[in-house]
Amino acid sequence: DTLLDIVIANNGTDNIMILFGSGYGTFVGQKVFLTGNGSHPCSVTVGDLNNDNRPDIIVTNSGTNNVGVFLSNGTDTFSNQMTYFTGLSSQPQSVVLVDFNNDTLLDIAVTNYGANSVGVFFGYSNGSFATQMIFLTGFGSRPYALVAGDVNKDNLTDIVVTNDGYGNIDILMKTC
Template identity: 40%
Template sequence: MNENSTDNNTISVDNSFAAQHPHVDNEQCKNSTQNEFNSAKCANVTNTKKKWSMTPTPLQSSPWSRHRSSIAAGAFAVFTIIAMSIGILTVCFTSPKATVGSYPFSVAIGDVNNDTLLDIVVANSRSNDLSVLLQYNRGEVTYEMSLAPGGGSSLRCVVIGDLNNDTNLDIILANYGTNNIGVLFGYGNGSFENQMMLSTGMNSHPISIAVGDFNGDRVVDIAVANLGTKHVDMMLGNGQENFAIQTSYEIGFDRPPLVMASGDFNNDARSEIAVAYDGRDHVDIFVPYNSGSFETETRFSVGPFPRSVSIGDVNNDTRLDIIVANWESNYVSVLLGYGNGSFETETRYTVGSSPRSVAIGDVNNDTRLDIVIANSRSSDLLVMSTTTLN
């Protein structure tokens, strides 16, 4: 294990995520009926290797601010990925432009209306609905619609992918409260069909979703981590809006799976799955067979209580790497991939207190991926350059 400190851009945030277990209700959000994204006035912030304070001289206001109820677990990625879509870190503040539902829990990014601009889909856990925000004019967004998957669904995760090979992006939801997965097929204009339900079983409580081609047929499949049963469900797609009856795997979980991410770690043209667990200090890599079943997992040590996993080539060697936010620590773990399904021992990079979520993208337009970390207890957002990760 290697440990390093970072000398990167830190943006202060007013009371970033509450320090809490990810599926425990946030008391300060209980009375919230709507939340606001501040997106009207924007200032460009370049990677100048310095700290950003709450009171920058030229702007007369905080470079990154939020209302107390406006950001829940994962919602910081709205701002992060808007920045990635235009190639620079864009900080937006003060004037509300778009509202979302109560207790936004998960965010997905993609061009859902085929205008070449990245749009935002927010899963709102308490109001049990989706907010679709369409981007226009280099990062500004407009509230477009609210989609209601159904009462009591308690949304926990949203991802986007083309499940039926029509070139339009579709939405996949983890409905924690109703023990199923919801699929909303997209029309390509920002609207979607009614939700199709795929059961994950009684008391399964799906918590995380990963999509990828897990059986090598060039069709997108769905993998689901279930908190209640400690299983992973595999739902194999046929590219025509149908999925095989899911197969449930209890594959050596010593604690419930909490977060998943997917990528082709061994260059076999199939996606593998990285899984982090509740209360453990490791990430497991599962390699699927062509049938969609899994080989025995390979385990890699990370920090305590991993809460977020992102996949990307952060050292520019064409091999996928894994970045993990370790909630009960002050560092993230970077596992550089060898391209054969194995990884180097973690390197730890000191960030803020209790990193809660991590995202990857080129935020400074240097053609290299950067790492963005939201720290819950130190209430800041760190942009970490990867130019030294070789």
């Protein structure tokens, strides 16, 4: 409908919520999608994962150690959550979508706070993802937030990660 909406991760109630924008700075409704018992969703992002020109939702579920994907079925409806395991006690926190491997499909990058790593899931054209590729950030680093961008102007997408445990950042430089 061209109006901006907001997606929220509700950590305490194990769901995500969409607030539908009115176009006047208010909201005209909401819809709730469950992420699973004890999932404790932390972060959400939105992007078209299956090239159908509809926004899909990606959420980190810290309590169940996975990333959840809700594919849009059209106006206000989404598929059941598909989950991708991030590792035992990984506690995924933040998530970004970027085409890391230059195949025109969005990929997922996630901070795995409990596993001291960043995980990347390469996307397929149907909105599903390959098994996580893991990049270690150091014992006790506790990576929390991340952003993606071209840090060194080489036209390759890099990942910048904040580490709560070390009080610093890591830059994962893409080299090819």
